[in-house]
Amino acid sequence: xxxxxxxxxxxxxxxxxxxxxxxxxxxxxxxxxxxxxxxxxxxxxxxxxxxxxxxxxxxxxxxxxxxxxxxxxxxxxxxxxxxxxxxxxxxxxxxxxxxxxxxxxxxxxxxxxxxxxxxxxxxxxxxxxxxxxxxxxxxxxxxxxxxxxxxxxxxxxxxxxxxxxxxxxxxxxxxxxxxxxxxxxxxxxxxxxxxxxxxxxxxxxxxxxxxxxxxxxxxxxxxxxxxxxxxxxxxxxxxxxxxxxxxxxxxxxxxxxxxxxxxxxxxxxxxxxxxxxxxxxxxxxxxxxxxxxxxxxxxxxxxxxxxxxxxxxxxxxxxxxxxxxxxxxxxxxxxxxxxxxxxxxxxxxxxxxxxxxxxxxxxxxxxxxxxxxxxxxxxxxxxxxxxxxxxxxxxxxxxxxxxxxxxxxxxxxxxxxxxxxxxxxxxxxxxxxxxxxxxxxxxxxxxxxxxxxxxx
Amino acid sequence: xxxxxxxxxxxxxxxxxxxxxxxxxxxxxxxxxxxxxxxxxxxxxxxxxxxxxxxxxxxxxxxxxxxxxxxxxxxxxxxxxxxxxxxxxxxxxxxxxxxxxxxxxxxxxxxxxxxxxxxxxxxxxxxxxxxx
Numbered sequence: 001x002x003x004x005x006x007x008x009x010x011x012x013x014x015x016x017x018x019x020x021x022x023x024x025x026x027x028x029x030x031x032x033x034x035x036x037x038x039x040x041x042x043x044x045x046x047x048x049x050x051x052x053x054x055x056x057x058x059x060x061x062x063x064x065x066x067x068x069x070x071x072x073x074x075x076x077x078x079x080x081x082x083x084x085x086x087x088x089x090x091x092x093x094x095x096x097x098x099x100x101x102x103x104x105x106x107x108x109x110x111x112x113x114x115x116x117x118x119x120x121x122x123x124x125x126x127x128x129x130x131x132x133x134x135x136x137x138x139x140x141x142x143x144x145x146x147x148x149x150x151x152x153x154x155x156x157x158x159x160x161x162x163x164x165x166x167x168x169x170x171x172x173x174x175x176x177x178x179x180x181x182x183x184x185x186x187x188x189x190x191x192x193x194x195x196x197x198x199x200x201x202x203x204x205x206x207x208x209x210x211x212x213x214x215x216x217x218x219x220x221x222x223x224x225x226x227x228x229x230x231x232x233x234x235x236x237x238x239x240x241x242x243x244x245x246x247x248x249x250x251x252x253x254x255x256x257x258x259x260x261x262x263x264x265x266x267x268x269x270x271x272x273x274x275x276x277x278x279x280x281x282x283x284x285x286x287x288x289x290x291x292x293x294x295x296x297x298x299x300x301x302x303x304x305x306x307x308x309x310x311x312x313x314x315x316x317x318x319x320x321x322x323x324x325x326x327x328x329x330x331x332x333x334x335x336x337x338x339x340x341x342x343x344x345x346x347x348x349x350x351x352x353x354x355x356x357x358x359x360x361x362x363x364x365x366x367x368x369x370x371x372x373x374x375x376x377x378x379x380x381x382x383x384x385x386x387x388x389x390x391x392x393x394x395x396x397x398x399x400x401x402x403x404x405x406x407x408x409x410x411x412x413x414x415x416x417x418x419x420x421x422x423x424x425x426x427x428x429x430x431x432x433x434x435x436x437x438x439x440x441x442x443x444x445x446x447x448x449x450x451x452x453x454x455x456x
Numbered sequence: 457x458x459x460x461x462x463x464x465x466x467x468x469x470x471x472x473x474x475x476x477x478x479x480x481x482x483x484x485x486x487x488x489x490x491x492x493x494x495x496x497x498x499x500x501x502x503x504x505x506x507x508x509x510x511x512x513x514x515x516x517x518x519x520x521x522x523x524x525x526x527x528x529x530x531x532x533x534x535x536x537x538x539x540x541x542x543x544x545x546x547x548x549x550x551x552x553x554x555x556x557x558x559x560x561x562x563x564x565x566x567x568x569x570x571x572x573x574x575x576x577x578x579x580x581x582x583x584x585x586x587x588x
Contacts, residue, residue: 126527126530130530130534133534133538137537137538137541140538140541140545141541144545144548147548149552149553149564150564150565150568152545152548152549152552152553153549153553153561153562153564153565155545156481156545156546156549156561159538159541159542159545160476160484160488160542163488163491163492163538163542164476164488164491167491167492167494167495170495170498170499170531171494171495171498173499173527174495174498174499174501174502174524174527175498175502177499177502177523177524177527178501178502178503178504181504183523226565289572289576290572407579
């Protein structure tokens, strides 16, 4: 119980203090890294508790159950929150070693981490919205990092589109409250079954749109390439490795847990949209020559896989979706950090990330793709599309490798040794997850059990 | 009553969406602010009971649902904060680009892409020539 409160309070309190201090000073920047590392540690403890003893539930402020806001840490939430903090920590260390140019950067990443932790560990719908806005607001400011004209233009697009997404989410929250009379996620799941289908489908569509905008799925992706290429590489890594997890988690939690009936109804639509995303992202990524742009379009394609797995549903489908979302977050963090860096380790790290995106063993992506193929084995058309998508991704990653690393684009003095070390560690993690995938598989199936109630 | 609230929220959303699609950046901010008002109104309208102000609950009186009002209050604060953040961002864009037209921001992006393509083609030709 205290662990759950600490996991939220530490980044929250330190973030608020740090954002008021001058982050360009080395000490302040390293303090933010320390705060993130402690949060990560607390979350590891929390994850161990949740996985061994089941969900941890706290009603805040000693209110009676049903009145106070509930915080609930189950396997699904803990997993995503752990992963997001890891991505943010890696990107922050990378940026801090390279020197921070903006006074609010260290404070904002910690606040972003607090917001994400809250989103993943809350059991209350409106509280979810508040933490969602907290992390998004930090991300809007982070997107301007660097202050170049490109970053500013991109941040403006990012902010407007995502604000629209959050208001659509808020409209759905109002709808859910009106039809179920509660904001507690557990009770919403119970009462949703008796709600008039017209109303429930409407709110489900609202949630789907809101999370798809966040995730950058095919028809809602238009803001994504500008932002991911315009932002600095550490910020792009934070946005795609940390913040985009809200989208995947939201689709899983709201689709699998709160609105399972509506998810079943929309299954084929989700699979079609997912496949469109895979093909669109893959084809456009092949046509790109620079690392950053290729990664931005690849991100659109990769989330398509997650959506296809959610559409397939059931223990196997959800397990595959969670596994793929986790591996995708690791891949994107690693690959976005390699853009704009030079050195021997950078090339090797890029290759590991590239193999993982394409799904080639021994990188972690292979395990993710294997899970997907297992889930989709009954639907031959989807299987063919998944294969096609993987082939496209193999093509685009190594095309960019050839352009970027074999030509002059990356010539010049190597980047700082510390930054290369961070990349190396991250690449080793991706490799280790591929060589020894049992922990990842166990975690993702434990998380899928939260949604379906049965072991896969 | 419900119909009136629903229609008002819908009209507000429509007006906001229209403004959001304009080229002038200030109108975009106004559009976002109006859409946030539409969401707040929907939160108010989602109340389970409509009655007296929920400040001193008396056993015989019908009291409004306090929860939806609390949610609306929070949403207003968040809406205000995001609108002001967006305004600051527009101010920075206006100082950086010397313009408040979205077209110019997008135009710069397109120009950059065209320049990159041109560089790419020139590099390629130079390489071909070297091989020959």
